[in-house]
Amino acid sequence: MAIHIVDRRLNPGSKSLENRQRFLRRAKALVQGAVKKSSQERDIKDVLEGGEVSVPIDGMDEPRFRREGGTRDMVLPGNKKFVEGDILPRPNPSGGKGRGAGEGDSEDAFRFVLSRDEFVDLFLDDLELPDLAKRKLAEVESHGIRRAGYSTSGSPANISISRTVSRALARRVALRRPSPEALAALEAELETCDEARRVEVLAEIEVLKAKIKRIPFIDPIDIRYRRFETVPKPVAQAVMFCLMDVSGSMTEHMKDLAKRFYMLLYVFLKRRYRHVEIVFIRHTDRAEEVDEQTFFHGPASGGTLVSSALQAMHEIVQTRFRPADWNIYAAQASDGDNSYSDGEVTGQLLTDKILPACQFFAYLEVGQEHGLSYEMPNSALWTLYEGLRANGAPLSMRKVNERSEIFPVFHDLFQRRGPQERAAP
């Protein structure tokens, strides 16, 4: 009898992928809740990492007719001391119920692993770039070229040699162009053969030569050119400016809040753009561009001049990130202090230089832990920015005190909205 042995390992796996997607779609609301919850517990750096989530089984179970209660008869193995007629006390209903009977035990929550992509998709599912940013995104396009097959005309520089030669070969074969070897063979025969044959061979050589002349090695109809076409290319790179006040009044807690916000923004931009750069600008009464470590942890002291940071950002944009080539996002975090005299300069810089270049500018006012955001008195910077907003500057601003507020605030800023609705101030 024949036994077939088949190696199926090469077959594509993940046959269940579609079933899994269906499951996630069905459980979307539940899974999304679980994802948000688990992302709050996580270190914000790992927010992208996917991983295990736990979903309540309610609504995801498959009902069946099941029975419970009544008199039960069981046959069990391993009798040690019982004899017929013994009465055994019932196990404690609280302790024994769970696994004793083995009847319809339901898991009240069920844990499974989400891949990184699934996690991020669910995490950011109902967020989108604000309207302003999208409008700009459509405008800011450059053109690129892309290969698009072959054409019969073109510039000599674009001749596709391999394609041309292979077409020529096909044509020569089809038209039976005599091969050089055949000619050489006849010429060799010419050397050795007798007179009568010689005439024949000479005639044959003539015929072949004539035919070779008639059928060129490469004909103009063989020639093919590589064709290119231009395609509009959306700007696929973004730069994110993180501006932060690092003067003495900023506590570790405030920096932590800012960091979390920056990370979320990074994750979000990363999903939308192929390439995202980050520029860290910290400022006291003067601003400097620093690396991430210094930004969050480096010591600094001094007064507070917000305009210095905006000026630095403007200079960097001018020199390194042309707004035509880059989508520019900026998020500023501060406790709201600013020296009084700086207000006007800041406002000028922002409305004239920074905001026109940016897709999106968010101001995050971070407060003390356990403070209540609505009780915070309006700070100098807040008052200034609010004034600019009232004059129509496209600014987003929020106040945050607690870690747990970061995601809601972020969510609020980027929430998908209907066409009429606009982000609340």
Next chain:
Amino acid sequence: MSTPNQLLFQGADWDFHTLQRICDACEQVARDELGLDVYPNQIEVITAEQMLDAYSSVGMPLFYKHWSFGKHFAFQEASYRKGLMGLAYEIVINSSPCISYLMEENTATMQTLVIAHAAFGHNHFFKNNYLFKQWTDADGILDYLEFAKRYVTHCEERHGRLAVEHTLDAAHALMSHGIDRYPGKKSLDLRAEEKRAGRRRAHEESAFNDLWRTVPGTKVKTGAILDVERRRQLLGLPQENLLYFLEKTAPRLRPWQREILRIVRHIAQYFYPQSQTKVMNEGTATYVHYRIMSRLHQQGRLTDGNFLEFLQSHTNVVFQPEFDDPRYSGFNPYALGFAMMQDIERIVTNPEDEDREWFPDIAGKGDAMAVLRDVWANYRDESFISQFMSPHLMRQFRLFHLHDDPEDRSGILVDAIHNERGYRRLRRELARQYDVGFIDPNIEVVDVDLAGDRRLMLRHTVVKGAQLTEADTKRVLQHLADLWSYDVSLSEVDTAGTVLKEYVAHPRSLAAVA
């Protein structure tokens, strides 16, 4: 072909030639010494991920798409990754050719074990057991699954994913009540089934003429109220196959919904024998692999080391924890089945007086394989246990019977133990645990209110006071009402005829269903 005394392999590594040698060696033992009769074998080597895939679609190589399979996959993958669960070494499919999946991680010894177990043990059982012969069509199942998958996809394209999902959800909820328990006249032919579905669709399409809609209808017969008996006879009541009843009589189902119910029903039916023969099926396969492996070792084709590796996993497989062990979760079908097969072998070849008294037909007959082959062909778990569980084995397992009556405040009664007075009662009770008639609740359609609001009436006959769980029952009835599209009521009636509880479900808006 290797000579009988040559080692099949050394160490743990294997390649495809090794597998071929192993198969040939196993086949030789299975055919010549055990007299097994098997379907042609197809052995497929797969990865762990593919094994998980197969798990989540009830072990079948192809299946229609449904979210519940994705849920099982996610769940199993999580517990596998955490190391809570090992994967099965193999999955075997009752089809012709009989497909066995082997995991690539298995060692050569494990592959030999698995080939002997699945490709010969299970395979023989599938081909010869009367239940499988009666209820399943091994030749047609793969084609039918292919058809089912295509059909469901086709429906999704045509009628929308959500509508199909609702129908499948409802059908799955009723799956355990979509089985014919008594054989009809013809044997099942799934290939013809697929052709039939195709012909019916073609006919519907060709016969469609929009003009018929405009022809005035015939006058409704008035006053002709069918009498109850006649009505029930026309509807084929009482009917315990709920899916069948809905497929044939639900008034507002679309044709494609009926076809989906039919698919789910056929698949439930295909698995029906498996649930009734767990102990026997695993017992047979375990007994066969044990015999084949021992024989190969005897012939010098397995090294002692490999044989010890086999014995170790064999012992794990047939381990039966005792009732007070934290690992206890009911009888291990491998352990019980294997012990019974070995016990039968002992009774046939080397009986004691007690065995002669209990099993006069087979005791001392001498040819163990002939007796076993006959047993494998003609019994299911319930009849097998009630016939062949011997006092010797009951003592060995130290079985005892508990009777738990909630009315009895004092506690749980030990009703019988492994002694002369208890053997027959123990055996009867154990067999009953495997009786399908007792495993599924007995729910039937008893009547339809044709003259009134078309309410579908179901009855659950309560046995030994076990009533349906409320939450689940409501949700299943909701699905049932959605399919029936009128009210559905279920009454729980005990054996004396007293109604214990009543449920009523109203159909949700048709938009959600259709």
